Amino acid sequence: MANSPSGDSILDRVVRILESFDDTQPALTVSSLSRRSGIPQATMYRLVGEMVQHGILAREPDGRVRLGLRLWELVARSSPAKDLREAALPFLQDVQSVVHQHTQLSVLRDGEVLVLERLSSSGSVINQASVAGRLSAHDTSMGMVMLAFSPAEVQEEYQRLHTDVDIRFSAAAGDFRRALAEIRRRGFASYDGVLDDGTTGISVPVVDRAGHAVAALGVVVPTGVAQRQAIIAVLMAAARGIARAAGEEPPGRTASDFLVQ
């Protein structure tokens, strides 16, 4: 791999440039791009020029650069998130048409919640998740439900990496392992006002044949919403549909007995 004088490869630099953009800063000047990525400005001008030629970056009329539509096209058409997202989208719409609140699909990635898709309606309560955004796993119902339906070694690794101090003020406050066992028994996770006051997150796992979570399906509703049990039932049915549409055979019954309790 060709290296720059400073020893980092072109690929390193390209990734650092892509990482410099985010949803709050989708367009940057070359000099702020240089500052954010730690790549010298002269090098950056050359690199940006070539990336624009390839459609990886695009220039705005004001001279700032942003990601190119060509890059989006290449990534979106064969994205690893595409199959799960496409399998899930009709079910997300079904849930949203009944619940009328933010409905979202996420996966666990590097111990964090990575949001794959999100449907909102104008009357929805506030919600911090945005597509391709990340959230702390132990602060969200989506993260906790995916951890609860993960193999024991994943749970242990997560606990090892997150000290008690981190978990103490979160959805997992109290005993982390006991919280996970409880979620596993019930089949869903639900937390009030963890990320935002007045909102409640409710999530269920989308599980594979082995019963492990491949994703989480969640809604954010106003705290104290009347039909909580009905919402959970809708989510559970939809999660089974997503698993089936994604080619996973759902287990014979959902993990929870809550409807016959």
Added chain:
Amino acid sequence: MANSPSGDSILDRVVRILESFDDTQPALTVSSLSRRSGIPQATMYRLVGEMVQHGILAREPDGRVRLGLRLWELVARSSPAKDLREAALPFLQDVQSVVHQHTQLSVLRDGEVLVLERLSSSGSVINQASVAGRLSAHDTSMGMVMLAFSPAEVQEEYQRLHTDVDIRFSAAAGDFRRALAEIRRRGFASYDGVLDDGTTGISVPVVDRAGHAVAALGVVVPTGVAQRQAIIAVLMAAARGIARAAGEEPPGRTASDFLVQ
């Protein structure tokens, strides 16, 4: 920019690798990747190794590689398609909940229709569009409506690049310029069975302040559907909503008089 012995840059090669994947082939062996991209196999092994390290590619259990979720995350969170797509999604859902058929949003790109988003329901008719897929502009109602609401020089350039032979068997059969003028007068494009027998595409433009199309909103319905005028009215209202949500001021009235005709 560092070059390989054959003279193409690392960035060239990275783009050629990304281009090798598509929605029919989202996972490839290193040797088929080498064949598709024209990059020697030994070089490819080294490059794939580094791209996997950066999360641009990911290895499947069977040894094939595909695009990495990290790459999707970087691109999706600040994608140029994100603002328009997020502005449009609630309106796409509104249209789909009324029409119950494929509902899609696209832009004109390099003279082709690039599909940004698509909502389907299980009872929908067949439809060749898929997210991040491309379609010929003069073969689709979305493409024709965007061309009709483009500046004259864009229309002329398109006609120059597409010979009569190409256009003869398409939605634009007959006189291309007359077809565009007619669409512009009506405010929508509608074609029966152009891509698939038994289906009709109906599209309206999402226009900017200058009255030029920034996107097309379209549905694919069974040919001969009863409520055609009502569907067009729903699309026109939704397209204005998308323009407003995307920060464009829609013109004082829609281009069409069809509701008062």
